[in-house]
Every structure is written in C-alpha cells, then in structure tokens.
Amino acid sequence: MNKTYQIQTVRTEKEMADALSVRRAVFIEEQQVPEELEIDEHDAASSGTIHFVAYDGQTPVGASRLRPYAPGVGKIERVAVQKTERGTGLGRLIMQAMEEVAREQNYETLKLNAQTHAQRFYEKLGYEPHGDVFDEAGIEHIAMVKKLK
Numbered sequence: 001m002n003k004t005y006q007i008q009t010v011r012t013e014k015e016m017a018d019a020l021s022v023r024r025a026v027f028i029e030e031q032q033v034p035e036e037l038e039i040d041e042h043d044a045a046s047s048g049t050i051h052f053v054a055y056d057g058q059t060p061v062g063a064s065r066l067r068p069y070a071p072g073v074g075k076i077e078r079v080a081v082q083k084t085e086r087g088t089g090l091g092r093l094i095m096q097a098m099e100e101v102a103r104e105q106n107y108e109t110l111k112l113n114a115q116t117h118a119q120r121f122y123e124k125l126g127y128e129p130h131g132d133v134f135d136e137a138g139i140e141h142i143a144m145v146k147k148l149k
C-alpha cells in the first residue's frame, strides 16, 4: 500500500531541526560525510536557501534544499530519503515539490551535483548530465541540469 507523505517548505525552527535530523542520518551517519561539509553557510537563516522536509505522520523522513545559484538558476542540494522509505516514490515527490517552488521563484534552470549512484533517479525526472565525474566529500558526483521553461 502506498503511504501518504506530507512535503513542505521549512517555516519553523522545529521543521528545520527535523530536516537536519534526516540529513544527519543520511549524509553524516550513513554516508560518512564530515559534519563541517554537510552543514554549511547555505543553511544559515539569512542565506536565502529554501529548505524542504517530508513527514510520515509526525516522523521526518525526507529533506532537501533549494538555493539561488546564478540569475535564473536554482541549485538543488542535500536530497535525502531515510533508508526505510527509499523506493516508495518519496524522492520523486520531494523533487516535484522543489520544482513547483522553483517555478514560483521564476527559476528557468535547475542545477544539481548528483552522486553518480543516483544519476538514473535524476535522469528519470528530466535532468541531463553535464561534464565529467568529480569527487566531493570522497563521493563521485556528476553535474546535472534541467530547463524548467
């Protein structure tokens, strides 16, 4: 049976803490990304970043962030689904929620750096790879782009 998730932009300190708890579990604990790389200046309240959090009931199970990158270009980062919820379509729902907000913000293009294991996930959502594979935090990445209009 399909679960119903609630995905929203972060508006309160509690929701921010919930989003960070998912990122912490997925990136810092599971993927061993150093905390000082995972939590950065784009998480500061004044940064203009829009954070997203997904709930299953009261439990935070997904997170991501969208930030201004260049004129007309938004950057999607930190897309994370708790291990127990993967393969349920939640990742796609989070991406769709971000794209809806990106259109409202009048972004023409979305950019992201995909971990290469997730490249197919983003391709299915219309993102195209650009350039060569590179290393970030000890993990292989590839740049990907999607035109929104």
Ligand code: COA
Pocket: 026, 078, 079, 080, 081, 082, 085, 086, 087, 088, 089, 090, 091, 092, 093, 113, 114, 115, 117, 118, 119, 120, 121, 124
């Ligand atoms: N490789 C190939 N296809 C994948 C995939 C993968 N790693 N992950 C998802 N897909 C496919 C699914 O099969 C599904 O295809 P379908 O539409 O044909 O059924 C589609 O992509 C949507 O999958 P979904 O269930 O929404 O993905 P998810 O909820 O498992 O979330 C991630 C995907 C990548 C966000 C999740 O695996 C995750 O959080 N991983 C750990 C953190 C991470 O690496 N994030 C990416 C940083 S760039």
